[in-house]
Amino acid sequence: xxxxxxxxxxxxxxxxxxxxxxxxxxxxxxxxxxxxxxxxxxxxxxxxxxxxxxxxxxxxxxxxxxxxxxxxxxxxxxxxxxxxxxxxxxxxxxxxxxxxxxxxxxxxxxxxxxxxxxxxxxxxxxxxxxxxxxxxxxxxxxxxxxxxxxxxxxxxxxxxxxxxxxxxxxxxxxxxxxxxxxxxxxxxxxxxxxxxxxxxxxxxxxxxxxxxxxxxxxxxxxxxxxxxxxxxxxxxxxxxxxxxxxxxxxxxxxxxxxxxxxxxxxxxxxxxxxxxxxxx
Amino acid sequence: xxxxxxxxxxxxxxxxxxxxxxxxxxxxxxxxxxxxxxxxxxxxxxxxxxxxxxxxxxxxxxxxxxxxxxxxxxxxxxxxxxxxxxxxxxxxxxxxxxxxxxxxxxxxxxxxxxxxxxxxxxxxxxxxxxxxxxxxxxxxxxxxxxxxxxxxxxxxxxxxxxxxxxxxxxxxxxxxxxxxxxxxxxxxxxxxxxxxxxxxxxxxxxxxxxxxxxxxxxxxxxxxxxxxxxxxxxx
Numbered sequence: 167x168x169x170x171x172x173x174x175x176x177x178x179x180x181x182x183x184x185x186x187x188x189x190x191x192x193x194x195x196x197x198x199x200x201x202x203x204x205x206x207x208x209x210x211x212x213x214x215x216x217x218x219x220x221x222x223x224x225x226x227x228x229x230x231x232x233x234x235x236x237x238x239x240x241x242x243x244x245x246x247x248x249x250x251x252x253x254x255x256x257x258x259x260x261x262x263x264x265x266x267x268x269x270x271x272x273x274x275x276x277x278x279x280x281x282x283x284x285x286x287x288x289x290x291x292x293x294x295x296x297x298x299x300x301x302x303x304x305x306x307x308x309x310x311x312x313x314x315x316x317x318x319x320x321x322x323x324x325x326x327x328x329x330x331x332x333x334x335x336x337x338x339x340x341x342x343x344x345x346x347x348x349x350x351x352x353x354x355x356x357x358x359x360x361x362x363x364x365x366x367x368x369x370x371x372x373x374x375x376x377x378x379x380x381x382x383x384x385x386x387x388x389x390x391x392x393x394x395x396x397x398x399x400x401x402x403x404x405x406x407x408x409x410x411x412x413x414x415x416x417x418x419x420x421x422x423x424x425x426x427x428x429x430x431x432x433x434x435x436x437x438x439x440x441x442x443x444x445x446x
Numbered sequence: 447x448x449x450x451x452x453x454x455x456x457x458x459x460x461x462x463x464x465x466x467x468x469x470x471x472x473x474x475x476x477x478x479x480x481x482x483x484x485x486x487x488x489x490x491x492x493x494x495x496x497x498x499x500x501x502x503x504x505x506x507x508x509x510x511x512x513x514x515x516x517x518x519x520x521x522x523x524x525x526x527x528x529x530x531x532x533x534x535x536x537x538x539x540x541x542x543x544x545x546x547x548x549x550x551x552x553x554x555x556x557x558x559x560x561x562x563x564x565x566x567x568x569x570x571x572x573x574x575x576x577x578x579x580x581x582x583x584x585x586x587x588x589x590x591x592x593x594x595x596x597x598x599x600x601x602x603x604x605x606x607x608x609x610x611x612x613x614x615x616x617x618x619x620x621x622x623x624x625x626x627x628x629x630x631x632x633x634x635x636x637x638x639x640x641x642x643x644x645x646x647x648x649x650x651x652x653x654x655x656x657x658x659x660x661x662x663x664x665x666x667x668x669x670x671x672x673x674x675x676x677x678x679x680x681x
C-alpha cells in the first residue's frame with residue numbers, strides 16, 4: 167500500500183519545571199473519562215488514576231532538599247518496531263492494540279477479560295484493574311460523559327489520550343469539509359486543565375506542532391529526544407514512549423531511568439556492546 | 447442442510463451396523479433402524495428449538511409509538527432525507543428527529559390520519575418527546591460516525607439503511623431480552639445468523655464493519671488484527 171501522508175504520532179510533553187503538583191490534571195482526567203472511584207480511596211493500590219502525579223525528591227537533607235512533581239499518563243509506547251509496546255504484545259484477547267495511524271494504544275473494554283498480563287508488562291504502572299463495578303453517587307450517573315464507555319468489574323483500563331475528543335473533532339472537521347485537524351482542535355483534558363501550562367499535546371511527527379519543537383524527537387533512533395533537558399521515563403528500556411518530560415534539573419532527569427553510579431545521565435545504553443565478550 | 451442430514455444418517459447407520467456385528471443382537475433389523483430414527487428425530491427437534499423457538503423467545507417485539515409514513519413526508523420536504531436527518535454544526539448527526547422539528551408542521555392535526563391524531567394529542571400537545579425505538583442503536587462501546595461515512599466517504603443513506611424512505615409504515619422493533627440490543631445488529635433472518643447476508647442493512651456486527659473498512663479503505667493500521675484500528679469504531 168502506498169502511503170499518501172506520514173502517519174500521525176500523538177504525544178505529550180510535560181514541563182516538570184512548570185508543574186506545581188496541584189493535581190488538576192488528575193481531576194480533569196477522572197471527570198472527562200468517567201473514571202470510577204470509591205467512597206474510601208485510602209488504599210492507593212486499588213485506586214484508578216489514569217493520570218497520576220508522583221512526587222520526587224533528591225533525597226538530600228535541608229537546605230539542599232528539592233522536590234519535583236511528575237504527572238504520569240499512559241506512555242503509549244511504540245516499542246522498537248511497529249507498535250511492539252509491552253502491553254500490546256502480551257494481550258491474549260486483542261483487547262489492547264496499537265494504531266499505526268495515530269500511535270495511540272487502545273483499550274477495548276468489552277474485549278478485555280481481565281487477565282492483567284498487560285498490567286504486569288507495563289513498566290510504568292499506567293494500567294489499572296477494576297476490582298469492583300463502579301458505584302456513582304446519587305445523581306452523578308447523569309453527569310457521566312456519553313462519549314466514553316464506562317467500564318465494569320474485572321477489566322483493565324488506562325489513559326487513552328482522550329481519544330474520544332479526536333473522534334468528535336474529526337467529525338466536526340468532516341462536516342466542515344476538512345480531512346485534517348488543526349493542532350488546537352484535538353487536545354487532551356489534562357492539557358487544557360493544567361493551570362501552569364506544563365502539559366503540551368500534539369502530533370510528534372508534525373514539525374509545526376509545539377510538541378515536536380519542544381523535544382525534537384529523532385525518529386531514526388526510536389523517537390529519542392534531541393532537545394536539551396528533554397527525557398523520557400525508562401528511556402533505555404526500549405519501550406519508546408510518546409510522553410516526554412522537560413526538566414532543567416539534572417537529578418530529575420537522572421531519576422527518569424535506572425543509572426549505575428558511574429553512568430552519565432542520558433547516556434544511551436548499548437546492550438550489544440556490554441554483552442559482547444571482551445577480546446583476549 | 448439436507449447434505450448434513452444425509453451424512454449424519456450415514457454415520458449413524460454405520461455405527462449401528464458395527465455395534466450389531468460385534469454384539470450378539472438378535473433382531474438385526476430393529477437395532478439398525480430405531481436408534482437412527484430416534485437420533486434423527488432428536489436432531490430435527492434440536493434444530494427447530496435452536497433456530498426457531500429460541501430466537502422467538504430471545505427477541506421481544508415492540509411497536510413504534512407512532513407509525514410514521516416516510517413516503518408522504520418525502521413528497522412534502524425539499525431536501526430528501528437530510529430535511530429531518532441532518533448534521534449539526536458540531537459534527538454530530540441528528541438521527542431520529544426531535545419533537546421540535548415535527549412541531550413546525552404538526553402543531554395541529556392536519557389530516558384525517560389516525561396516526562397523526564395520536565401523535566399530536568399524545569406528544570405534541572403535551573410537549574413530550576416521542577420515545578422512538580432505534581433499529582440501528584449500537585452498544586455503548588461503539589463509536590459510529592455518520593460524518594465520516596456521509597461527508598468524507600460520500601456514501602448515500604440507502605447504502606446502509608436500505609429503502610426506508612420508500613416505506614409507508616414502520617416495522618416492529620425487536621429487542622434482545624438478554625442484552626437489550628436491537629435485532630438488526632445480529633440480523634433478523636435465519637441466514638443472517640449463518641454468516642450470510644444479502645444487503646448491508648441486514649446485519650451490523652463488528653466483522654461487517656471491519657470487512658467493509660478493509661475493502662473500501664485498505665487501511666491495516668491495527669498491529670493486532672491487520673485491519674482498521676480499534677478506536678476508529680470503538681470508544
